[in-house]
Amino acid sequence: xxxxxxxxxxxxxxxxxxxxxxxxxxxxxxxxxxxxxxxxxxxxxxxxxxxxxxxxxxxxxxxxxxxxxxxxxxxxxxxxxxxxxxxxxxxxxxxxxxxxxxxxxxxxxxxxxxxxxxxxxxxxxxxxxxxxxxxxxxxxxxxxxxxxxxxxxxxxxxxxxxxxxxxxxxxxxxxxxxxxxxxxxxxxxxxxxxxxxxxxxxxxxxxx
Numbered sequence: 647x648x649x650x651x652x653x654x655x656x657x658x659x660x661x662x663x664x665x666x667x668x669x670x671x672x673x674x675x676x677x678x679x680x681x682x683x684x685x686x687x688x689x690x691x692x693x694x695x696x697x698x699x700x701x702x703x704x705x706x707x708x709x710x711x712x713x714x715x716x717x718x719x720x721x722x723x724x725x726x727x728x729x730x731x732x733x734x735x736x737x738x739x740x741x742x743x744x745x746x747x748x749x750x751x752x753x754x755x756x757x758x759x760x761x762x763x764x765x766x767x768x769x770x771x772x773x774x775x776x777x778x779x780x781x782x783x784x785x786x787x788x789x790x791x792x793x794x795x796x797x798x799x800x801x802x803x804x805x806x807x808x809x810x811x812x813x814x815x816x817x818x819x820x821x822x823x824x825x826x827x828x829x830x831x832x833x834x835x836x837x838x839x840x841x842x843x844x845x846x847x848x849x850x851x852x853x854x
Contacts, residue, residue, distance in 0.1 A: 657715035690848035736780035769793035
């Protein structure tokens, strides 16, 4: 049996939104979710809209904390969440955001600067790479996010529907890059609405 690199135990999370002065709306996003992620595997997460897939990825990435339950992560394990523009500073250029993302994923500034031209080339953003991210379309932000995440070295790559955005040529390129990552023994958690794509890429699939 492969090494467990991350484990979620009895994860529960509820969102509360105030409707007016007297009422609040409550939504249970995650209800008693448990899973084990093994080193080197590709785990797919499927489910209808609103099932909690994106929320679960954010919890696994350590971006938000559950109301109850725990996430157990291996020692010195690094995680990166690829989501549409997640964490980008809209006022900074694509280049500056790429450098910051690399550094947040554990690279030194020198390593980040050395990697940034590869990110520019992979993202196919051209001159827009030097422009503020607020001027980007959703597809352009997705390209930047995917290129930054896939070209940095992390132990767990969490991907939230990023491969579903963009033209067919870029989708094929992104899928190939992900397959290369998988062959390099990266551990991946992958959310998608495309079951055929998940069946091609994943070792196993869980449904929320």
